[in-house]
Amino acid sequence: MSVKDIKQSLLKVSNYLEVLETQLDERNRLVSILNLNPSSNDNLELVSNLDRIKKNLNYLQNDINNLKTPSNDLVNELTKLINLYNTSLTNIVDCFFDINDYKLEVNLNSQTKSVRFKDDDNELRNELMGTQKFQPYHDDEQSLESISNHEFFAQHQQTILQQDSHLDSLHESIQFQKNLGHNINSELDDHIILLNDLEQGVDSSHTRLNQTHRRLNVFRNKVRENGSLVTIIILTVILILLLVVLN
The missing domain is CATH 1.20.58 (Methane Monooxygenase Hydroxylase; Chain G, domain 1)
Incomplete structure (x- = not known):
């Protein structure tokens, strides 16, 4: 890292x-x-x-x-x-x-970093005299393995930290969605109550309209049946009023 x-x-x-x-x-x-x-x-x-x-x-x-x-x-x-x-x-x-x-x-x-030196006199002498036996260069496998393990460990820790950060963000997102869901559920309950009240009001208005319609039908039928009688009564009343006025 x-x-x-x-x-x-x-x-x-x-x-x-x-x-x-x-x-x-x-x-x-x-x-x-x-x-x-x-x-x-x-x-x-x-x-x-x-x-x-x-x-x-x-x-x-x-x-x-x-x-x-x-x-x-x-x-x-x-x-x-x-x-x-x-x-x-x-x-x-x-x-x-x-x-x-x-x-x-x-x-x-x-x-702290340590440096390895060769202290063998024979090796130093051979190296100075140019008589040292040639050996191809090899990396210190143990050192490379140690560095590789450290790098792998650091990368692994970084990955874990990133995953932990993602999990924290996911937890916060889920918590926010949960709270949002509760709020939406509460609002839906309020809307359902309003719809139920509105439905009851519509049913009550429909009932009153039906009752008024039936009363109008009854009144219309009565007027139709008794229309001539009403006309005779009205004409009689008018005739009586004329006689009273003329006398």
Whole structure:
């Protein structure tokens, strides 16, 4: 892993520690002030965050140790984060697990390079005199194998960190989609209630319209049946009024 990648990982772990500190503050307030016990989900989330931070810190220690010339800035920054992480562990109230299982020791070793020299006098003399037996050049297979293993290990760690980052992003995306699904479900329930009320109102209006229509039909039939009688009564009333007026 390159120095740039290590710096990005350090920043990522620093953000994780800030989230952990906020989580512990809320947990302490819940237990100390409100006298409430954390839920099982809170405990599970706390353990998950601790595992994630510890794992990333271990990876960073290995990455920095594998650098040819690890800088003091990287070593100091990682040491600071590890100490901050261990301090956060001691601030956990109502702890339901063994803190020692999650503590992390600083294990940053400066790597030194050694150079092999030939000290055999006969070999030096033969080399100076030009009488040394010719031997074809061969790479140190053990050294090459060691370098290859280190490179493979570093690549493997980088892949794991990338996968962990992708899993974190996937978890956040799934959590967001879950919350969005709950909100959509709640809105659908509200719409169903409104549709049911609207359906009841439509049914009630339809019933009233049918009743009014039946009454109009009854009135129309009665007028049709008794139309001549009504005409006679009206003419009689008019005739009586004329007689009264003329007299």
